[in-house]
Amino acid sequence: MSILVDTNTRLCTSGITGREGTFHTLRNRDYGTQVVGGVTPGKGGQDVDGVPVFNTFHEAVDKQGANTAMIFVPPRFAADSILEAEDAGIELIIAITEGIPAHDELRVYNIIKKNGRSRLIGPNCPGILSPGKASVGIIPASFFREGNVGVVSRSGTLTYQMGNELALSGFGNSSIVGIGGDPVPGTDFIDVLGLFQDDPETELIVMCGEIGGDAEERAADFIESSVTKPVVGYIAGFTAPPGKTMGHAGAIVSGSKGTAAAKAEALEARGVRVGRTPTEVAEIAMATLGSPA
């Protein structure tokens, strides 16, 4: 098993005719993901290397049974595209786009939550990879293989680094979920931790957090109350000065709030072991699970 994306995924990309949209959609197809279409308003009827292009998400759902959307359009169009996918009844929407205005994210989050029929991953995320089954997004899939470690992270490249450390130690992954580095992620650590807890293939969960907000602190409470599988934590940004945005819009220490030290302490206080470096995370994973099969 795995979570969120697998062999039942039927992917439709918004912005498929753009340079990045084309490149990554075809890479996802090469990996084995079922890519059933793309959306670019005004280019319906064309195709991108055999992938049919539609004018609307509604058409992609009607004609191809799309159940997963990947959003690759520029920030100013992204909120509208996410809401269109939601309106068309798509269950899982993965927004890669970076730089979406915060108030757009707030509106989108609250509409999706109110309607309760779709899950949004991201924005500003690398996507989801379930090794051996499907890849939706920009994660370099070749570094990962099937296994029993679930990874959830606010960062892209840090996830690759972490996955690589785990792979060097012989571990594979059930799924790798990038929830994104923006202030209002559609899906939080807690949601993904719950999914991994219920996934029989996942035996250990690695959670990569970073400075800003209190998602890690809330996740710590959730782990204590609802997660029985071992969780290994990592927090980036111990050296970040307050008041500075560290690359991700959401990665900012505000006054004394959202520091890496506070997050690590919150996790450790609830029995979650926190690695100080990516290498140490892999070492803790190995010590916890024993040598990988």
Next chain:
Amino acid sequence: MDLLEYQGKQLFARHGVPVPSGKPARTVEDAVAAAEEIGYPCVVKAQVQIGGRGKAGGIKVAQNREEAEQYAGAILGMDIRGLTVYEVWIEAASEIASEYYASVVFDRSAKAPLVMLSTKGGMDIEAVADEDPDAIARLHVDPLLGFQDFHGRRLAFEAGVDDDVVRPVGAMLARLYAAFVAEEATLVEVNPMIVTPQREVKALDAKVTLDDNALFRHPDNAELRDESAEDPQERMAKERGLTYVKLDGNIGILANGAGLSMSTLDVVAEAGGAPANFLDAGGGSKAEAITSAVEVILSDPKVRAVLFNIFGGITRCDEVAKGLIEAFAQVKPTVPFVVRLDGTNGEEGRAMLAQANLPNVYTESTMDGAAAKVVELAAQETQA
């Protein structure tokens, strides 16, 4: 983007929030002219984006022309906690019967705007929150519903404002909320919000943070950015489209992706080093971006050694190697570089570097190894 007080007040005025009348000035001459026009007493206020202006002597009440001239002369050019004052705001002095606090905050945890009101205005609100949390009335507003009159009444009654100003305070909160939404702010704060003896409610200060990602919809606000207040290296990086944050150590850092960049700083600090900067070269960096980034890093004179930590996903290590080789040809660095290239096309990248045989460049295969090496080299350079 943080606005200066007077920019915040001008933004408030556009949304019907009552503010004292005033004028900005960059010279003593202009400040005196503004004071003469506004009349006395008037307040001369330093315009810098930092708290504690009053304590530092950056806010003075002038009773006449001579005092206006004297205070403007003292405040312009003054250093307030490391920031130089380039501008003052001359404002009609207000009579104060009560000082309140009001704010609208983008609460990322609750995924909703949070409106706060307190009768304990004019002091550090974080201290009030710590010592007497019940003194602050708080209400989350459903962003799909928006701020309603009843929200304003609830907050005003709960905070315990004087009965006769419940309505004007509620109206003030509604306008602050409208400004927060319309201008796409992440923070709107008024401290103090005053009640005058004539029972008018006014914003005597303004702290506004705007969402950088939304500035494309607000070109007028985008022009308010005060570039003179920015660090020169940070400004140079921004002009080149790089995400750079200046720190105070001596090890220059380049990594790809925000998370890995932060992690690299931490691993260097863990190894006993002090990072000079955060620099995220971004996903899919091409050679020119790398060359440009090297120039920005080396423009900081404190840098004694540089660490490249790349784990290629979309970024290709051969492009990074190409950029580094070009940077060496153009910039001719005098400090040592430690380079760790892994991930997409890592082997090609490492082979290119080996062949180029750049002076004073060390390659390492792991992040921890690279951090240890750069810390050692920086220490040697500092001693030398």
